[in-house]
């Protein structure tokens with residue numbers, strides 16, 4: 001918490017020095033939700049949003065700025081390769097994977113939540129979750145996975161909850 005407060009004070013101090021006095025009233029949290037059409041240059045925190053994965057819906061949380069990507073029930077047989085790297089939560093439930101290969105999510109090092117429910121999964125490669133360093137919550141319910149490779153969670157040091165049928 002102390003680090004956060006210090007960072008906040010630092011940020012406030014910096015912006016107090018650098019901010020144009022005329023713009024002090026337009027903090028991102030006070031902008032109307034649909035301001036993007038009228039003011040395309042004023043995205044929150046000046047972040048550039050990556051394009052959304054084809055066939056999926058991307059929603060950025062207004063306050064946390066975390067990116068949620070919804071790819072449920074799209075009849076995907078493979079994990080899309082164009083999922084934004086900043087994705088925090090990814091819904092891939094209801095697809096037609098049957099199996100997932102090594103490194104299927106390798107670049108998604110910010111991913112904290114992954115839903116793979118009801119996706120006809122029968123098997124997972126031992127290295128399927130490689131690179132998911134932030135993953136905390138994984139849903140594998142309603143698949144037909146009978147066993148998992150012993151090493152499958154070696155790539156997910158922060159896993160806190162796993163839901164799957166016994």
Ligand SMILES: *[C@@H]1O[C@H](CO)[C@@H](O)[C@H](O)[C@H]1NC(C)=O
Nearest residue numbers: 055072073074075076095096
């Ligand atoms: C998925 O496949 C089913 C059966 O072919 C079809 O009815 C449905 O519209 C497809 N859904 C999508 C999102 O393509």
